[in-house]
Amino acid sequence: MSNKQGTTDVILIGAGVMSATLGSLLKELQPDWNITVFEKLDKPGEESSNEWNNAGTGHSALCELNYTPEKSDGTIDITKAIKINDQFQLSRQFWSYLVNSNLIENPSDFIMPIPHMSLVEGDKNVNFLKKRFEALSKSPLFEGMEYSDDPETLKEWIPLIMEGRTSSEPIAATKIDSGTDVNFGALTRMLFTHLQNQGVTIHYQHQVKNIKRGNDGSWELKVKNLQNGTVERHHAKFIFLGAGGGSLHLLQKTGIPEGKGIGGFPVSGLFMVCNKPEIVEQHHAKIYGKAKVGAPPMSVPHLDTRYIDNKKSLLFGPFAGFSPKFLKTGSIFDLITSVKMHNIVNMIGAGLKNMALTKYLIQQLLLTKEKRMEELREFIPDAKSEDWDIVVAGQRVQVIEETEAGGKGTLQFGTKVVHAADGSVAGLLGASPGASTAVSIMLELIEKCFPEHLEEWKPKIKEMVPSYDISLKENPELVQEIQASTAEALCLTSELQEV
Numbered sequence: 001m002s003n004k005q006g007t008t009d010v011i012l013i014g015a016g017v018m019s020a021t022l023g024s025l026l027k028e029l030q031p032d033w034n035i036t037v038f039e040k041l042d043k044p045g046e047e048s049s050n051e052w053n054n055a056g057t058g059h060s061a062l063c064e065l066n067y068t069p070e071k072s073d074g075t076i077d078i079t080k081a082i083k084i085n086d087q088f089q090l091s092r093q094f095w096s097y098l099v100n101s102n103l104i105e106n107p108s109d110f111i112m113p114i115p116h117m118s119l120v121e122g123d124k125n126v127n128f129l130k131k132r133f134e135a136l137s138k139s140p141l142f143e144g145m146e147y148s149d150d151p152e153t154l155k156e157w158i159p160l161i162m163e164g165r166t167s168s169e170p171i172a173a174t175k176i177d178s179g180t181d182v183n184f185g186a187l188t189r190m191l192f193t194h195l196q197n198q199g200v201t202i203h204y205q206h207q208v209k210n211i212k213r214g215n216d217g218s219w220e221l222k223v224k225n226l227q228n229g230t231v232e233r234h235h236a237k238f239i240f241l242g243a244g245g246g247s248l249h250l251l252q253k254t255g256i257p258e259g260k261g262i263g264g265f266p267v268s269g270l271f272m273v274c275n276k277p278e279i280v281e282q283h284h285a286k287i288y289g290k291a292k293v294g295a296p297p298m299s300v301p302h303l304d305t306r307y308i309d310n311k312k313s314l315l316f317g318p319f320a321g322f323s324p325k326f327l328k329t330g331s332i333f334d335l336i337t338s339v340k341m342h343n344i345v346n347m348i349g350a351g352l353k354n355m356a357l358t359k360y361l362i363q364q365l366l367l368t369k370e371k372r373m374e375e376l377r378e379f380i381p382d383a384k385s386e387d388w389d390i391v392v393a394g395q396r397v398q399v400i401e402e403t404e405a406g407g408k409g410t411l412q413f414g415t416k417v418v419h420a421a422d423g424s425v426a427g428l429l430g431a432s433p434g435a436s437t438a439v440s441i442m443l444e445l446i447e448k449c450f451p452e453h454l455e456e457w458k459p460k461i462k463e464m465v466p467s468y469d470i471s472l473k474e475n476p477e478l479v480q481e482i483q484a485s486t487a488e489a490l491c492l493t494s495e496l497q498e499v
Helices: 017-029 079-100 123-136 151-157 184-197 244-254 344-353 355-365 369-376 434-449 451-464 476-489
Strands: 005-013 035-039 111-113 116-121 146-148 171-176 180-182 201-204 206-213 219-225 231-241 263-274 286-288 302-308 311-321 389-403 407-412 415-419 425-430
Touching (some): 005 017, 017 079, 017 231, 079 476, 116 123, 123 171, 151 171, 206 231, 206 244, 244 263, 244 389, 263 369, 311 369, 344 389, 389 425, 415 434
Parallel strands (some): 005 231, 116 286, 231 425
Antiparallel strands (some): 146 171, 206 219, 286 302, 302 311, 389 407, 415 425
């Protein structure tokens, strides 16, 4: 056992896109701070951030129908869609700042322009989509969205999907060209290279085994070096738990009251992938459908054009699965060891309230490849089984907690930041829209955890993210300015979209 000791200003646990984003922001705001990163694996971006562990959608509510629910009076609620779009604009601005400042290079290595589309079938769904289109079109954030229920127009937009379609049901789609495909794995690796160049210390194959508060209010971490088995002690004034599904266990180790009562439910995912060029070239869009009645939001089917390692492919899914692991590289005991006296009521409550989800997961687990192909053929009628393979995606741990609206045992589908009252520790829990809104989430974390620095930092934040603290939905001119400038910096111009 080693007696190695280390003291730093900030410790980031987990080398995913969230830690990379927070570290990059803090290095710009406070360059003299010492930052240390601990990652259990041997490289960054290998869990949820990895390009094969997520759909790579730049989530901005352009196509995701679950962000625009229909209210009881028949109107469409676009509140969440506007919020998520606004948040994604912050990410685009920060990435543009890094590119323009020569802190990262070649934005096309992590972000590509791709139309975002929604596709529905049946009278009721077509009516919903038209109302959604009309509601969103009133916002400057969704300028350029098109709607069509004309089969000939749809054949031009989505030839692969329309070819061989024999259903007599009405069909409609929306299309907007300002969507993106984001390789969050590549972005994560680029950001960590940047952080290393800025003097950030990154320890791979180091696992945090325990966290406790010292007498002076700082935090002490017990860290195991997985290469040689030695145990080290590290101290910091601030800790960020950015370990994906592993963050819940770390949060529990801190003992902060804000983490009490919170549980987690892991859901794994599968995608069908096609790499045959003659098929891939027939489709150029991320196209989202509508979840089946009774299915959870995570089950929204979508057919995505992806750019990974400069190669274009198609992904379809997701298909849900179940594993008790909280990380793809986790332990089968993750779920059971996360159950504590303080959260057991919420965990039991979630089980009782979500029988439909349990049934759905069981049905998904029993699906054969041919059954999955049948679902794919609802998108691509002529899809052949031999052209598609199965890829296992990442683990997502959905938050379980007591809420005012849902009571005890409420299963949350979203992203949640939990922080200590004194701001000395914060953890990120949950799933989508996650990485797409990383900059917004980390700026919110900075506000909560470093309030004493905020006034001093605001000018720099505004330099990096010009729309910070501004509601874009009320400023159409600023929306146009930001979308144009970030499209140029990130090489997302209309000329490229037509290529």
